[in-house]
Amino acid sequence: LAKTTQPISMDSYEGQEVNITCSHNNIATNDYITWYQQFPSQGPRFIIQGYKTKVTNEVASLFIPADRKSSTLSLPRVSLSDTAVYYCLVYGGSQGNLIFGKGTKLSVKP
């Protein structure tokens, strides 16, 4: 079973900042939090990964509070091309595989 809980869907408009929150109450000490993006008829694509506090790359930011029981993926100024399903996963170094939930379907409207 997936170790995370996230909203099934979200709607936004072009140019807005989108924040998708994920709950992972049972995260283990050696688990990292990782996010993937998936477009229709394509495989998931790695977006960002973090352990604590804040991580930022050219695509997104990831905010992780001190208790690590949740995390927030922030997409700045979304465009229509950001319409996709976003998956939050927790992953430990000794774990052999990623376990996906249903993800959050983000719809960006003009």
Added chain:
Amino acid sequence: DTGVSQNPRHKITKRGQNVTFRCDPISEHNRLYWYRQTLGQGPEFLTYFQNEAQLEKSRLLSDRFSAERPKGSFSTLEIQRTEQGDSAMYLCASSPYLQGTIGYGYTFGSGTRLTVV
């Protein structure tokens, strides 16, 4: 090396036939994974290899499914006696792995869409 390559992209087969899919991972990645995805669901783990060794198999991988990675490079996934419930997107991913370090992001291929009629 432009990424993970999967062939064919689409496969339509009659129920009861055997099918085989191929995955060519990123050359320097020693781990290779197979996932299955149905409409509206997230990818479901099937199995993974580290080099040529198959380290884990999901209970989803029934006796009709077999995967190989004979030389630690490309991998094949075979489904025997296909059933309509096997219709899905079959995804392959690869990643580098160093013992004692956290895993890096997986790189997925575009998948093989199987339709069993």
